[in-house]
Each structure stands twice: as structure tokens, then as C-alpha cells.
Amino acid sequence: MPLRNTPCAGSCPIDRARFLRSTALTALAGIAGAGILADPAFAQVGSIAPTQSHGNVLTYALPAKEGALIDADRGVIVARVKNTVYALSITCPHRAVTTLEWIPETKEFHCPKHDAHFQPDGELIDGRPDRAMDRYAVRRAGQSIMVDTAAVWQQDTAHDAWSRAAVTVG
Numbered sequence: 284m285p286l287r288n289t290p291c292a293g294s295c296p297i298d299r300a301r302f303l304r305s306t307a308l309t310a311l312a313g314i315a316g317a318g319i320l321a322d323p324a325f326a327q328v329g330s331i332a333p334t335q336s337h338g339n340v341l342t343y344a345l346p347a348k349e350g351a352l353i354d355a356d357r358g359v360i361v362a363r364v365k366n367t368v369y370a371l372s373i374t375c376p377h378r379a380v381t382t383l384e385w386i387p388e389t390k391e392f393h394c395p396k397h398d399a400h401f402q403p404d405g406e407l408i409d410g411r412p413d414r415a416m417d418r419y420a421v422r423r424a425g426q427s428i429m430v431d432t433a434a435v436w437q438q439d440t441a442h443d444a445w446s447r448a449a450v451t452v453g
């Protein structure tokens with residue numbers, strides 16, 4: 284369900300978990316339908332849930348392939364791009380109530396509210412936001428990554444931390 288059809292966006296309470304789940308599943312359906320799974324540059328798209336949760340720290344399995352895995356309940360996207368793993372916020376950096384969606388044809392994240400576009404690693408392509416998608420602090424622990432959802436970095440106000448919020452994998 285595109286956000287522009289959601290009458291409460293930005294002005295009244297939202298059941299965040301239900302909203303994120305609905306939007307992410309819609310995006311995932313589009314991804315599968317367009318054959319993105321066959322694209323070696325972004326081969327894996329699907330949903331993910333943490334294997335452990337301790338307060339604000341979520342542990343996820345290290346993505347085995349390039350692609351995006353969406354934890355809609357917690358608003359986290361785990362993206363592996365060119366052997367680097369990022370934990371991205373699913374909300375648009377322009378207005379934090381807007382949930383981003385994946386556009387399989389162009390291999391971009393898209394904000395349906397004001398038509399902004401982002402690369403799979405969160406970098407801004409175009410649109411109203413003045414920064415990239417926000418990134419959570421992330422570190423590797425064996426074959427897992429640990430995401431601290433209390434440490435969310437914005438590209439414009441914490442550029443160094445935002446740039447370091449990544450894990451290189453072999």
C-alpha cells in the first residue's frame with residue numbers, strides 16, 4: 284500500500300509495526316515479481332528477523348549474498364552491497380514517518396511521499412532530503428552482525444560515524 288494512500292501519515296498516530304510490515308511486504312512482492320532475484324548485482328531480497336535481541340542491540344545473521352533484507356517490525360534494512368554490510372533505517376530522512384520502498388526496475392530505494400531515490404547503500408540520488416538514508420551503528424560478531432538501534436547516524440550531522448557504520452565482508 285503506497286504511503287500516499289495512507290491518510291494519517293504525518294498527522295495522526297500510526298500502528299508503526301503494522302504499517303512497516305504492510306509497506307515492506309508490498310515492496311518485497313514487487314521485487315520478486317520483477318525478477319530481481321536473478322540479478323547478480325543485487326541477488327538477495329527478503330525479510331529478516333533478529334536471532335537475538337538485547338535492549339537496543341539486535342543480532343542478525345550476516346547476509347550471505349548481495350541484497351537487502353528487511354526487518355519491517357523494527358524498521359531496519361540489512362543491506363549487503365559490494366561486500367559491505369549496512370544497517371539502514373527504513374524511514375525516509377526527509378520525514379521520519381514515511382517508509383521507503385524498493386523499486387526493482389531501477390534497483391533503488393524510493394520515497395513515495397515526495398519521490399526521492401536512494402542507492403542500495405543508502406546514498407541519496409535525488410529528491411527533497413538533504414542527506415542519505417540514516418545508518419545504524421553495526422559491528423561484526425563471527426557470522427553475525429550486531430545493530431545498535433539507539434545509535435542511528437545521520438550523514439549531515441555525524442558524517443564520520445555515518446561513513447564508518449559498515450562492516451566489510453570477504
Ligand code: FES
Pocket residue numbers: 375376377378381394395396397398399410411412
Ligand atoms: S518524506 Fe521522503 S522525500 Fe519527503
